[in-house]
Amino acid sequence: MLNIEWRQVATLAGKEFRDRMRNRWVLAVALVFAVFSLVITYFGGAQQGQVGLRSIEFTIASLVSLVIYLIPLIALLLGFDAVVGERERGSLDLLLALPITRFELLLGKYLGLACALTLSTVAGFALDAVLLYRQFGWPGLYHYLGFMVSSVLLGLAFLSLALLLSVLTRERTRASGLAIALWFVFVLVFDLLLLGLLVASGGEFGGQALAYVLLLNPADVFRILNVFSLDQMRSLYGLTSIVPPALANPWLMGGAMLAWITAPLALATWRFRA
Numbered sequence: 001m002l003n004i005e006w007r008q009v010a011t012l013a014g015k016e017f018r019d020r021m022r023n024r025w026v027l028a029v030a031l032v033f034a035v036f037s038l039v040i041t042y043f044g045g046a047q048q049g050q051v052g053l054r055s056i057e058f059t060i061a062s063l064v065s066l067v068i069y070l071i072p073l074i075a076l077l078l079g080f081d082a083v084v085g086e087r088e089r090g091s092l093d094l095l096l097a098l099p100i101t102r103f104e105l106l107l108g109k110y111l112g113l114a115c116a117l118t119l120s121t122v123a124g125f126a127l128d129a130v131l132l133y134r135q136f137g138w139p140g141l142y143h144y145l146g147f148m149v150s151s152v153l154l155g156l157a158f159l160s161l162a163l164l165l166s167v168l169t170r171e172r173t174r175a176s177g178l179a180i181a182l183w184f185v186f187v188l189v190f191d192l193l194l195l196g197l198l199v200a201s202g203g204e205f206g207g208q209a210l211a212y213v214l215l216l217n218p219a220d221v222f223r224i225l226n227v228f229s230l231d232q233m234r235s236l237y238g239l240t241s242i243v244p245p246a247l248a249n250p251w252l253m254g255g256a257m258l259a260w261i262t263a264p265l266a267l268a269t270w271r272f273r274a
Contacts, residue, residue, distance in 0.1 A: 008100045009108040016112025020078075026120045029074055033124020036066050041128055056132060056140040060147045063128075064226050067151045068219050072158040072187055075117055076179040079162030082109045083272070084175045102272050110163055110265060117155045122148060146250075150225050150257070157218040157260035158183075164268040190217045211247060218260040225253040
């Protein structure tokens with residue numbers, strides 16, 4: 001059983017969080033989310049000739065693309081140099097000389113960055129939540145809060161991947177390049193490859209088993225979690241339309257997202273200890 005000095009972990013987490021607050025990173029990201037979410041909420045239906053608040057389902061479906069493009073990129077850029085940056089600056093050896101284990105060091109850094117990312121995400125979407133509550137009441141707010149929680153989980157999943165990259169690499173430039181490549185693969189390439197295979201095979205490739213391949217991408221898990229239950233929106237999201245009803249269970253998708261958070265973090269811990 002792990003013997004964790006939580007005071008040490010909290011100290012490291014607090015330092016990471018304060019560093020992000022000091023350079024106004026949280027404020028900048030929150031403003032980006034706030035501006036984009038308000039614009040999409042009001043003008044997301046412009047292509048259909050409508051502007052302003054529509055249904056809560058349409059609002060969430062419109063915001064899904066924003067989250068999938070921005071939050072993974074922000075999380076990867078936030079965490080890619082968490083360890084390799086300390087190594088290049090020569091401060092990693094100083095940290096390890098303190099009475100703290102490598103696991104506690106990694107956990108403290110992750111928790112501090114996770115708090116900064118969570119705060120910026122929630123703050124960015126908070127104004128939109130107030131407007132939707134005034135328009136749709138508690139039922140609308142309930143669904144929107146679920147969307148916000150899943151957005152935070154998506155960010156934490158990519159933050160875990162960023163920390164893994166930071167442990168595996170020896171140079172910041174290499175880590176940053178791999179972070180961008182990872183974003184490119186998960187957000188842009190993955191679905192295009194599956195969709196291309198599906199179209200090229202006339203819909204015969206993989207059958208329903210192809211839908212379960214989507215679980216290998218945290219961005220697709222997030223998309224399924226927020227869009228699959230919206231029948232009127234499924235046609236807008238390509239691969240989501242092939243998802244079988246078995247994957248419509250939000251608890252199953254939530255478990256898959258938690259696996260994407262814990263697995264890379266566990267692998268990073270194992271590699272950092274080696």
